[in-house]
C-alpha cells in the first residue's frame with residue numbers, strides 16, 4: 001500500500017489551533033494546562049496528554065520586518081524510526097501505509113524512545129507510566145477517514161493523502177511561493193532522516209520554524225544499538241564458557257597428578 | 268567430582284575477611300545478580316520467560332530499582348563503616364608490582380589447571396588487584412548511569428543518551444569479571460579455598476602461605492612482629508623485594 005501522509009502548509013495555517021483541540025477530542029485526552037508565559041505559545045512541547053502543538057516562531061526578516069512562522073508539530077512517522085530501534089519491548093510498529101504506532105500494552109515506560117527520537121516526540125504519561133504520542137489517527141485511517149486534525153482544519157492547511165501525490169502538489173506550491181516573495185520556501189520531510197511520513201511546506205528554511213535543519217539519529221544511540229547491543233554482550237558467554245572449560249580441565253589435570261589431589265593451581 | 272574445596276577445621280586457619288567485609292560482599296553479590304537478571308530482560312530485547320520469573324516487566328523493573336537502591340546502600344554502608352579496611356585494600360592495590368605482572372602472565376595457564384610457579388603475592392594477587400579495580404569501577408558507572416536512566420528528566424538529555432550505552436558496557440564488563448571471579452572464588456580447585464575466607468572469614472594457613480606468601484608473612488608469619496612503615500596507621504607503599512624467610 002502506498003504511504004499515506006499528512007501535509008502541513010505553513011503559508012495557509014492561521015494558528016487557530018483547532019487541530020490541537022480535534023486531536024484532544026478524538027483521542028480523548030484531558031486538557032494539559034500550563035502557566036501563562038505572556039505569549040501565544042501556550043504549550044512549549046508535546047506531552048503525555050498533548051500529541052500535537054502549533055509552534056509559533058517570531059523571526060526577524062530583512063525583507064518584511066517580522067515573520068510569524070507557524071509549524072504544527074507532532075510525531076514525524078519517520079520511515080527509519082529511532083524510537084522503534086531502541087524500544088526493548090517492540091512496542092512500536094509501522095503500518096503498511098507508513099504510520100509509526102505505539103502499543104501502550106507493551107510499553108513499560110523506560111523512556112528510551114523519548115531520548116532516542118531526533119524530535120523528542122514520545123512523551124511519558126506519568127499517570128499510566130507509559131509513553132504516548134500521535135498515532136497519525138491510524139484508527140481513523142483504517143476506516144477510510146482522514147486524521148482528526150486534517151479533517152478539522154478549516155483553511156485547509158492540513159491535507160491527508162497519498163505521499164507521492166502530496167509531494168507533487170507541494171513542489172508546485174513551493175514554486176509559486178518562491179515566485180511570490182518567499183525565495184527560501186522549501187519542502188520538509190522528503191529526505192530528512194531517509195524520509196518522513198509527514199510533509200511540510202515552509203515559507204522559509206526549517207530553522208526559522210523551530211525544526212531541526214538536518215535531523216540525525218544521535219551518535220550515542222547508534223553506537224548503543226548498532227554496536228553495544230548486538231556484539232559486546234557476546235563477551236559474557238565467552239567468560240562463562242572459559243570458566244566451564246576450566247572447571248573440567250582443572251579437574252582432569254588434578255586427576256593426572258594423583259599425588260597432589262584436588263588442590264591444583266600453583267606451587 | 269568435587270565442587271567446592273572441603274572446609275577443614277582440623278588444620279590451622281588464619282583470618283582473611285572481617286564480618287563487615289563478608290556481609291557487604293555477599294550483600295552486593297545478591298543485589299548485583301538481581302540487577303543483572305532483571306536488566307538482561309531488556310538488554311536481550313524482551314525475554315518474556317525471564318520477565319515472568321520477576322512477575323512480568325513491571326515487576327522486573329521494580330526488582331531492578333529496589334536491588335539497585337539496596338546495592339547502593341550496602342556499598343555505602345561498607346564504605347563508611349569499613350573505611351579503614353577500604354584504605355588497606357587500596358594500599359594493597361597500590362603495591363602492584365613485578366610479581367603481579369608475572370602472575371597475570373602465568374594466570375591463563377593456572378586458570379585451566381596447568382602447574383605453574385607463581386612468585387609470592389601480597390594480600391590480593393595480580394588478578395585480584397585487576398578485579399578490584401575494574402569491577403568496582405564498572406559498578407560505579409552502573410550506579411551513575413542507572414540513576415540517570417531512572418530519573419532522566421532531572422538530567423540534560425545528552426547525559427541520558429550517554430547513560431544508555433554506558434550502562435550496557437559497564438554491565439557487560441562487570442559481568443564478564445564476575446563470571447570469572449565467581450568461578451575462581453568457588454569451584455576453581457586452586458583458588459577455591461578463598462571461598463571460605465569470604466564465607467566463614469578464615470582460610471587454611473598452608474593455603475595462605477602458598478597463595479599469598481607476602482601477606483601471610485607480614486600478617487601472621489616471620490615478619491608479623493615487625494612494625495611496617497605506616498602513615499596515619501596505614502602501611503605505606505613499598506614494593507616487596509626479598510622473599511620472606513620461610514616461604515618455600
Ligand code: HEM
Nearest residue numbers: 110302303306307309310328335409410413414416417438
Ligand atoms: C545503582 C544501580 C542501578 C540503577 C539505578 C539502575 C537503573 C536502571 C534503569 C532505570 C534501567 C532502565 C530499565 C527500566 O526502566 O527498567 C536499567 C536497565 C538495565 N540495567 Fe540497570 N541499574 C543499576 C544497576 C545495574 C546493574 C548492577 C546491572 C547488571 C550488572 C544492570 C543492568 C542493566 C541492564 C542490562 C539494563 C537494560 C539495558 C538495556 O535495555 O539495554 N543495572 N537500569
Ligand code: HEM
Nearest residue numbers: 295296299395398399402445448449452453461462464465
Ligand atoms: C558470584 C558469586 C561470587 C563469589 C563466589 C565470590 C567470591 C569471592 C571471594 C571468595 C573473594 C575473596 C577472594 C580473596 O580471598 O581475596 C571475593 C572477593 C571480591 N569480590 Fe566476590 N564473589 C562473587 C560475586 C561478586 C560480585 C557480584 C562482585 C561485585 C560486583 C564481587 C566483588 C568482589 C571484589 C571486588 C573482591 C575483592 C577483590 C578480589 O579478591 O578479587 N564479587 N569474592
Ligand code: SF4
Nearest residue numbers: 075076077078083117
Ligand atoms: S518522530 Fe520520533 S516518535 Fe515519531 S516516528 Fe520518528 S523517531 Fe519515532
Ligand code: SF4
Nearest residue numbers: 087107108110111113
Ligand atoms: S518507553 Fe515504552 S515505547 Fe518507549 S522504548 Fe520504553 S517500552 Fe518502548
Ligand code: SF4
Nearest residue numbers: 023134136137147149
Ligand atoms: S494525526 Fe491524529 S493523533 Fe496525530 S496530531 Fe492529528 S489528530 Fe492528533
